[in-house]
Amino acid sequence: MLCIKQLQVGIISKLDFVIASSDIIALCGHSGSGKTTLLDAIAGYRDYQGHISIDGVNIDKYHPWQRPCRYLNQRLYLFPHLTVLANLHLAQYAAKQSKSDDACKMILKQVGIGHLADRYPWQISGGEQQRAALARVLISNPKLLLLDEPFSSLDWQLRMNLWQLVIDIQAQYSMTILLVTHEPKEASMLANHIYHLQQGNLFTE
Numbered sequence: 340m341l342c343i344k345q346l347q348v349g350i351i352s353k354l355d356f357v358i359a360s361s362d363i364i365a366l367c368g369h370s371g372s373g374k375t376t377l378l379d380a381i382a383g384y385r386d387y388q389g390h391i392s393i394d395g396v397n398i399d400k401y402h403p404w405q406r407p408c409r410y411l412n413q414r415l416y417l418f419p420h421l422t423v424l425a426n427l428h429l430a431q432y433a434a435k436q437s438k439s440d441d442a443c444k445m446i447l448k449q450v451g452i453g454h455l456a457d458r459y460p461w462q463i464s465g466g467e468q469q470r471a472a473l474a475r476v477l478i479s480n481p482k483l484l485l486l487d488e489p490f491s492s493l494d495w496q497l498r499m500n501l502w503q504l505v506i507d508i509q510a511q512y513s514m515t516i517l518l519v520t521h522e523p524k525e526a527s528m529l530a531n532h533i534y535h536l537q538q539g540n541l542f543t544e
């Protein structure tokens with residue numbers, strides 16, 4: 340469960356918000372309403388006042404890499420000098436997991452790019468890079484996945500494939516997902532609940 344109390348950061352003022360475990364929440368709102376600001380605070384990329392806890396553990400003092408959540412947006416952050424597989428190994432290392440080729444290859448296969456494990460990011464397409472980035476955030480088995488319009492630059496068919504993939508993976512790993520999107524179809528297909536952020540306040544549909 341994600342629990343946010345009296346959060347103050349940037350445009351967001353005194354926000355209270357709870358997401359039940361294994362829920363998929365879509366966060367909509369006009370440009371500049373504070374969606375990315377909220378995800379940045381949860382991920383620990385921005386200083387904030389108030390309290391954030393995940394599964395009852397307060398994470399306010401945790402560095403981003405110590406938080407049990409992973410963040411995926413349109414910037415892929417794949418290391419260009421490492422192969423796709425080595426990028427996943429590094430994520431395992433950062434999550435203090437032991438290196439497992441089998442686990443990495445299984446996730447790459449699951450996202451449909453098992454055959455590209457030994458390629459470098461610059462040797463694969465944009466959609467394949469997005470899948471590699473998704474595999475990299477999943478390899479550490481986060482409790483909370485923060486998605487900030489990660490697929491919006493991709494074509495519709497690929498986007499729909501990736502939505503289905505997110506639904507399958509969520510069911511398999513019981514992750515809680517907070518998804519920022521401008522796309523009503525994406526919100527209604529993926530989310531159990533849709534929230535709108537308006538001038539730093541949240542409203543349900």
Ligand SMILES: Nc1ncnc2c1ncn2[C@@H]1O[C@H](COP(=O)(O)OP(=O)(O)OP(=O)(O)O)[C@@H](O)[C@H]1O
Nearest residue numbers: 349350368369370371372373374375376377385521
């Ligand atoms: N690091 C920052 N420091 C100060 N202000 C910021 C910072 N990042 C964003 N802002 C401002 O805070 C407001 C909310 O920005 P944010 O990126 O959270 O909006 P958003 O809802 O994600 O918008 P979009 O849908 O366009 O991505 C904007 O007015 C923006 O200019």
